[in-house]
Amino acid sequence: MVKQTTIAGEITLKGVGLHTGQEVTMTFKPAPVNNGFTFIRVDLEGEPMIEADANYVMNTQRGTNLEKRGVFIQTSEHVLAAFVGCDVDNVIIELNASEPPIMDGSSKYFVEAIEKVGVVEQDADRKVYVVKEVISYTDEATGSEITVIPHDTYCVTAMVDFGTKVLGTQNATMKNISEFKTEISDSRTFSFLHELEALLNNGLIKGGDLNNAIVYVDKEISDDTMSNLKKAFGKDKISVKPNGILDNLELHHPNEAARHKLLDVVGDLALVGCRIQGKVIANKPGHFVNTQFAKKLSKIIKIEERNQVPVYDLHKEPLMDIHQIMAMLPHRPPFLLVDRILEMSDSHVVGLKNVTMNEPFFVGHFPDAPVMPGVLIVEAMAQSGGILVLSTVPDPENYLTFFMKIDNVKFKQKVLPGDTLIFKCDLITPIRRGICHMQANAYANGKLVAQAELMAQIAKKQ
Known part of the structure; x- marks a missing residue:
């Protein structure tokens, strides 16, 4: 940077x-x-x-x-x-x-x-x-x-x-x-003669002189105009050069x-x-x-x-691939909705899902105009957050994650086949007793598509 x-x-x-x-x-x-x-x-x-x-x-x-x-x-x-x-x-x-x-x-x-x-x-x-x-x-x-x-x-x-x-x-x-x-x-700034006359008549360019503005002569100069120009600029004589510029000012550049x-x-x-x-x-x-x-x-x-649209290198080797995700999350297709984990720290996680036309939910959810169901976007964000909370225990394969609360859900853009969804989940409060409270945002095509405040808890399998 x-x-x-x-x-x-x-x-x-x-x-x-x-x-x-x-x-x-x-x-x-x-x-x-x-x-x-x-x-x-x-x-x-x-x-x-x-x-x-x-x-x-x-x-x-x-x-x-x-x-x-x-x-x-x-x-x-x-x-x-x-x-x-x-x-x-x-x-x-x-x-x-x-x-x-x-x-x-x-x-x-x-x-x-x-x-x-x-x-x-x-x-x-x-x-x-x-x-x-x-x-x-x-x-x-x-x-x-x-x-x-x-x-x-x-x-x-x-x-x-x-x-x-x-x-x-x-x-x-x-x-x-x-x-x-x-x-x-x-x-330098410039003006045409016809504009200059109007400016002078309206009381503008009081600080102008022939050294701080190029004046292009685009009309015949009448005797009255010449007199006004001499008075305005305090000059005894004003002339037009062959290049059409008023007085003796030389151009710094042809353009x-x-x-x-x-x-x-x-x-x-x-x-x-x-x-x-x-x-x-x-x-x-x-x-x-x-x-x-x-x-x-x-x-x-x-x-x-x-909307805080994040930018990530999708070609970079992920932090976790699908096999590592399945080793941690209990979910399985067709309800496993995270393909990769791109980033993770003590307070945030970034997941990814490639949305394809082969998703089973497109069979019944507007099949003639396929749109990813909003509730599944929320579920995908929660699964990304589940990776974050499960990473705090030594044996995540022995735990399940359950929703406790969903607040302030907003859907802003449609998610269509071919889109790449990015999920960014940030902790609102530190994880305590297996409870994760986070702000989750989903992005596609450089835009915020959904957001929600989520609370979930991990519990040991019975």
């Missing part, structure tokens, strides 16, 4: 917020394990904190904006992208305004600050969500779509098409997060717009709350679709965590 990380010391950056135009002081501070990324508004009474969590996304107008109990953080994505790109898990971000400084419109200066103080390993395993199936979100209004598929690393591809001649269609790919610093972090969109995806998906192992494919990404996808992914992760 990879360990969590934080920064080795504090570092402060100063600048202006892109939309507010306010002078901002921002300080990065080391954070404890499992903290994640948290923003603290030191300019407000009580110094309220906002976690970088997709559920706090308030709106996505020209950035990813968070709100918690009336406290705001604006345009969080460039800072968050820098931490993910520098392989950092836990940081406290103190701000004396609602918006981080825009700097040059990229994550470059944030990355440089992180590298200046360094990154240190912490004494806790990193939480990584391993993508096991295709997950997608589509914004029907715009056609924007984000999909993540299983992969052995975290990689991102962004494809953009704004329907303009000046920018055209662009793609960018980050094959591994280690490429972020050199290939992605210096890609800088697509790279910046990829940067935004990395920053917005940091709101999921853990690392992602999977390949992200973003078609026409934007902050709305990014954060909606982050909310969906976060919800899926929380459900899986709540």
